[in-house]
Structures are given as structure tokens and as C-alpha cells.
Amino acid sequence: AQSVAQPEDQVNVAEGNPLTVKCTYSVSGNPYLFWYVQYPNRGLQFLLKYITGDNLVKGSYGFEAEFNKSQTSFHLKKPSALVSDSALYFCAVRDVRDTGRRALTFGSGTRLQVQP
Amino acid sequence: EPEVTQTPSHQVTQMGQEVILRCVPISNHLYFYWYRQILGQKVEFLVSFYNNEISEKSEIFDDQFSVERPDGSNFTLKIRSTKLEDSAMYFCASSDGLSSYEQYFGPGTRLTVT
Numbered sequence: 001a002q003s004v005a006q007p008e009d010q011v012n013v014a015e016g017n018p019l020t021v022k023c024t025y026s027v028s029g030n031p032y033l034f035w036y037v038q039y040p041n042r043g044l045q046f047l048l049k050y051i052t053g054d055n056l057v058k059g060s061y062g063f064e065a066e067f068n069k070s071q072t073s074f075h076l077k078k079p080s081a082l083v084s085d086s087a088l089y090f091c092a093v094r095d096v097r098d099t100g101r102r103a104l105t106f107g108s109g110t111r112l113q114v115q116p
Numbered sequence: 117e118p119e120v121t122q123t124p125s126h127q128v129t130q131m132g133q134e135v136i137l138r139c140v141p142i143s144n145h146l147y148f149y150w151y152r153q154i155l156g157q158k159v160e161f162l163v164s165f166y167n168n169e170i171s172e173k174s175e176i177f178d179d180q181f182s183v184e185r186p187d188g189s190n191f192t193l194k195i196r197s198t199k200l201e202d203s204a205m206y207f208c209a210s211s212d213g214l215s216s217y218e219q220y221f222g223p224g225t226r227l228t229v230t
Contacts, residue, residue, distance in 0.1 A: 032217050036221070042223055043207055043222050044207065044221040046221075049217060049218050092159075102172065102219075103161040104161065106158050109158060
């Protein structure tokens with residue numbers, strides 16, 4: 001069974017500072033990994049994905065994430081946080097090996113609060 | 117930019133009533149999904165649909181749930197006899213199933229069962 005852990009319920013960071021939102025995963029084979037963001041009363045917006053190749057992936061709004069196979073992690077990062085980045089962030093995983101299964105398994109979410 | 121749309125945005129129903137939640141996936145996408153998010157909890161997979169049949173479902177998706185693609189654009193989730201615990205945000209998603217792997221989510225329907 002696949003699972004995702006987001007160990008922090010909330011991350012607080014000052015505007016202009018770098019931010020990191022942590023995610024670790026567990027799958028039987030290799031993972032497809034995703035980050036989504038949810039603003040209040042909105043759906044989930046796709047930010048970025050890791051499928052294969054370069055371990056550092058870049059996505060929307062200046063976000064990036066680093067895939068670390070040995071630590072089974074996929075932390076979301078941004079060099080300089082904006083107040084408008086304040087939202088709920090979800091990490092999700094899908095097992096590459098199980099081609100018949102496309103369901104995403106989500107973490108519990110991390111609320112990012114960027115203070116002015 | 118194409119997007120997934122869902123109607124209604126909010127549905128209030130009484131326990132035991134049937135509800136139908138509607139979604140219009142992105143037009144060239146082949147895979148369709150329903151997820152739900154109970155308030156304060158994680159997003160959970162319900163069902164995926166491909167080539168006019170269910171391709172995968174979770175243990176949550178029991179006999180009271182059904183999905184249908186009644187025409188070339190709509191994708192619906194029916195809950196036959198709603199229970200209080202069905203109160204949640206229901207998200208529809210779609211993916212092209214080809215070169216990209218991400219799923220695109222609609223804004224959700226908030227279902228309140230009273």
C-alpha cells in the first residue's frame with residue numbers, strides 16, 4: 001500500500017524568507033510524486049510533479065521540489081516566500097509499478113502561513 | 117486554459133435522499149476521478165473511470181455510490197441514500213492518461229447532509 005506523510009500541520013515563515021514543506025512517501029516500487037495547493041474555498045491546483053529524470057523539479061509560482069530516493073522524500077521549496085503563498089499544500093503519490101492504478105494517495109496537508 | 121467544472125458548488129440534502137453531483141472534465145481527457153475531503157481531513161480517492169467503466173475504486177465507494185458518463189461531456193457521481201457522514205467536499209478530476217500524469221481538479225461541490 002502506498003502512503004504519504006506530511007509531518008507538519010503548519011509552517012510559518014516570514015515574507016522574503018525561504019520556505020520548505022516536508023513530504024515523505026512509501027510505495028512498493030518507484031513513485032510518481034505531486035504537489036498540489038488549495039486556497040480557501042477552491043479546488044486543488046497542480047504545482048509540480050516528479051516522474052523521472054532530474055531530482056530537482058520546478059513548477060508554478062516559483063516553487064520547486066527535490067526528490068530524494070534514499071530518504072523517500074519530496075520536499076517542496078521556494079527561495080523567497082510571498083504572503084500570497086499562504087494556503088494548504090498537499091503532497092501526493094502514485095506507484096509507477098502499478099500501471100492499472102491511477103489513484104493518487106494524498107498526505108494530510110500542511111498549512112503554510114507567510115507573515116508580512 | 118481548459119479547466120474542470122463542477123455543479124452545484126454547494127448542495128444541501130436530507131439524510132436518505134439521493135444526490136447527483138455533476139462534473140465536466142477537460143475535453144480531451146480520458147480518465148475521470150472522484151475524490152472527497154471531509155472537513156479537516158485529507159483528500160481521499162473514491163473512484164476512477166475510463167472507457168465508460170470503472171477502472172478502480174476504493175473501499176469508500178460502496179453500493180450507495182455510482183458514476184456515469186451520460187453524454188460526451190458530463191461525468192456524474194450519484195449517492196443513492198445519503199448519510200450524515202457523506203457530508204464532505206467532493207472533487208472531480210481528470211487526466212489525459214497519456215504523456216502527462218497529473219490530474220486536474222475541479223473547484224469541488226460541498227455536500228451537506230442534514
